[in-house]
Amino acid sequence: MRKITKEVSSLRIVKMTLSILIMVILLVSSFCRQGVSSASYPTTPIVFSNISDNSGDYPVVCYSTTKNGYNVNGHIYVKFQDLASPLGGTYTVAPGPTYVLQINGQTNAFYMSSTTSYSTISYSILDKSTGQTTQYSFNFSGTMLYPVMTIDGYPCVWVQYAALTLGSLIGRWDSSNNRYIIYHWRVNGNTPLSDSNTYFVGGEWLSNWNNYLATPLYLSPHFQLGGPDNIWSNYNPSSHPDYYRQVKIATTVLQSMENTRKLMGNTPYSPSCVFRSYWYNKNVGGWQWSWHMKGRAMDAGGTTMRDTVIGDIGAVAGFDGFLYSTNPNSVTQWDEIESPALASYLHGQRAPRNQDNHSGSVPHCP
Amino acid sequence: MRNRKVLLVIFAVLILSLAISIKTTQTRGEINNPDKLIEEFLKSMDNGNYTEVLDKMVLWVPFDPLNREGNSGMDLSKAEEIGLDKVSATPEEIRDSQSQLLKDEAEIIKHTFGEDAFTKATFTKERHDGTLDTVWVDTRTGKQITPQEAEKTSIAFYDRLFRDSGFTEDEVNEVINAAKNQTLTKALEERMLKLDQIVSANASNCPAQTKPITTEGYIYHLSFGLPESNKDYHNFFIRIEYRNGKWVTLCGIEMDLPEGEPGDV
Numbered sequence A: 001m002r003k004i005t006k007e008v009s010s011l012r013i014v015k016m017t018l019s020i021l022i023m024v025i026l027l028v029s030s031f032c033r034q035g036v037s038s039a040s041y042p043t044t045p046i047v048f049s050n051i052s053d054n055s056g057d058y059p060v061v062c063y064s065t066t067k068n069g070y071n072v073n074g075h076i077y078v079k080f081q082d083l084a085s086p087l088g089g090t091y092t093v094a095p096g097p098t099y100v101l102q103i104n105g106q107t108n109a110f111y112m113s114s115t116t117s118y119s120t121i122s123y124s125i126l127d128k129s130t131g132q133t134t135q136y137s138f139n140f141s142g143t144m145l146y147p148v149m150t151i152d153g154y155p156c157v158w159v160q161y162a163a164l165t166l167g168s169l170i171g172r173w174d175s176s177n178n179r180y181i182i183y184h185w186r187v188n189g190n191t192p193l194s195d196s197n198t199y200f201v202g203g204e205w206l207s208n209w210n211n212y213l214a215t216p217l218y219l220s221p222h223f224q225l226g227g228p229d230n231i232w233s234n235y236n237p238s239s240h241p242d243y244y245r246q247v248k249i250a251t252t253v254l255q256s257m258e259n260t261r262k263l264m265g266n267t268p269y270s271p272s273c274v275f276r277s278y279w280y281n282k283n284v285g286g287w288q289w290s291w292h293m294k295g296r297a298m299d300a301g302g303t304t305m306r307d308t309v310i311g312d313i314g315a316v317a318g319f320d321g322f323l324y325s326t327n328p329n330s331v332t333q334w335d336e337i338e339s340p341a342l343a344s345y346l347h348g349q350r351a352p353r354n355q356d357n358h359s360g361s362v363p364h365c366p
Numbered sequence B: 001m002r003n004r005k006v007l008l009v010i011f012a013v014l015i016l017s018l019a020i021s022i023k024t025t026q027t028r029g030e031i032n033n034p035d036k037l038i039e040e041f042l043k044s045m046d047n048g049n050y051t052e053v054l055d056k057m058v059l060w061v062p063f064d065p066l067n068r069e070g071n072s073g074m075d076l077s078k079a080e081e082i083g084l085d086k087v088s089a090t091p092e093e094i095r096d097s098q099s100q101l102l103k104d105e106a107e108i109i110k111h112t113f114g115e116d117a118f119t120k121a122t123f124t125k126e127r128h129d130g131t132l133d134t135v136w137v138d139t140r141t142g143k144q145i146t147p148q149e150a151e152k153t154s155i156a157f158y159d160r161l162f163r164d165s166g167f168t169e170d171e172v173n174e175v176i177n178a179a180k181n182q183t184l185t186k187a188l189e190e191r192m193l194k195l196d197q198i199v200s201a202n203a204s205n206c207p208a209q210t211k212p213i214t215t216e217g218y219i220y221h222l223s224f225g226l227p228e229s230n231k232d233y234h235n236f237f238i239r240i241e242y243r244n245g246k247w248v249t250l251c252g253i254e255m256d257l258p259e260g261e262p263g264d265v
Helices: A002-036 A080-087 A158-164 A250-261 A278-283 A303-313 B001-027 B034-047 B048-055 B090-114 B147-163 B169-180 B184-204
Strands: A043-049 A065-072 A075-079 A092-096 A100-102 A106-113 A116-127 A132-144 A149-151 A152-159 A169-172 A179-183 A199-202 A247-249 A296-300 A322-324 A336-338 A346-349 B122-127 B131-137 B143-145 B210-225 B236-243 B246-249
Touching: A002 A149, A043 A075, A043 A080, A065 A080, A075 A080, A075 A149, A080 A092, A080 A100, A080 A152, A080 A158, A080 B131, A092 B184, A092 B210, A100 A152, A100 B184, A106 A158, A106 B169, A106 B184, A116 A158, A116 A199, A116 A250, A116 B169, A116 B184, A132 A250, A132 B184, A152 A158, A152 B147, A158 A169, A158 A179, A169 B169, A199 A250, A247 A250, A250 A296, A250 A303, A250 A346, A296 B210, A303 A322, A303 A336, A303 A346, B034 B048, B034 B090, B034 B122, B048 B090, B131 B147, B143 B147, B147 B169, B147 B184, B147 B210, B169 B184
Parallel strands: A043 A179
Antiparallel strands: A043 A065, A065 A075, A075 A152, A092 A100, A100 A106, A106 A116, A116 A132, A149 A152, A169 A179, A199 A247, A296 A346, A322 A336, A336 A346, B122 B210, B131 B143, B131 B210, B210 B236, B236 B246
């Protein structure tokens, strides 16, 4: 009996020793894993929201989806792939390593431990008056406040900068709900809207952006950024100065702007308004679903230009308050224009027909 | 005796788990036949059993109603797996407000289209697949790979492309280092543009691709006897999604009515 107890007791000691050993091994391996892996930071929600609003200081959140970001000493970081997917972009890695985000004809390059990023945009515009096609290639650089870093094994980027570079209209910290919000027109819950347009995107987050005030940049044969053509957002919201001179314009709009010039007998004109930031749109009392905010609309001229375009596109009234094109071979290629009852000028937009109320498949918030 | 007690406790725990599991399954609103659910929905709306409608269709979880964030009515246990973690209202609050909303909408519909609007209603369904998350896959094997493996595969792929396009490794490194340090000269910038173009043009051929984890679903469009030409104006949308092998409703209950003049657009 005593022997058995002793044996059991020995067995217990062996078991205890083994358990302790296993615990120690687990603890050591856990520390080792932490040691070789990258830094870890608290997670924070990053909300991706569609943007169609004109009410509050910031747009209402709608058609949203949420990803986990990281709070790095108060600065919010996001995994590259988590930034790309809700916006309908793609993410890949090239030598360097170079982290490449692509969306709507834009290629954006980021580098590990670097605060520098590059954005390249290439497209072509046909000048119908000469029949010549011009190729445009732009390469912009920007300096982020915080560098690209690896968190939990994933390359991550400072979300504020990267989101704007990818054509988001606004990125902001929502202190009342402890979350970061990105507003981008393509966000549509978990299924980004498809959009095959190439956009020229920029703003004061890019280096030397204001140089275009002194030396305007031709985006097409006859229309300039920074010149009299009002392509960028010409309203300085005092509470949101970062969004002064923001721009997002579809190259199809640039093409239609050129085509309109041709239609009007090659008469030069300057648009009164092309892209509107959220606050610019709000300030002018713009419509909450404005295509100016999406970079897909232009206002220009007066009734003559408007009525000439009406003839060109064979405009008929849609059920959403716009006149839409019935002429696939029109010179200008505007898809829709605003009704003459509402505008004494040309408001042309490159937008899908009959989408400007809640019955369309395009999200409408709120 | 002691062993018997232990067994009893284990047995009780098992029974309790089973009961909770059955209860959870019942209240999650899982359905196998979405068409039938829509029919039941219309019937319940017609009878004014709004709570019944909601309990059948909706997975109640907290969400943020003011910001219209996410989709009302998700199972709390599912919230994380579908990427939602921000909540600001209790399930009860949501249930009450949604119930009131349904009541209001049902009254409007009956007032507008007649008392028999729900019995005469028709519906069409439209495929609507969503993205839950993205993962890396190696397109050669079709298998999921880690971000680190994806990075290695991608780099090898583009490295080869750059070489095939006439760039030496030193030239590529020169451009990348200059880009990192913002010391790009005009000549290097041109090379960088060229490298970017190679990446853009070949991105879809890279063996490492991000692949969305998709969910299958439908949007149901309910119409209330309006002429075909006008049906776009008066639709009741209900989004139903299929997640992890189960049909669940994500409460996309919205009613579309004609808007006023758009004003300055």
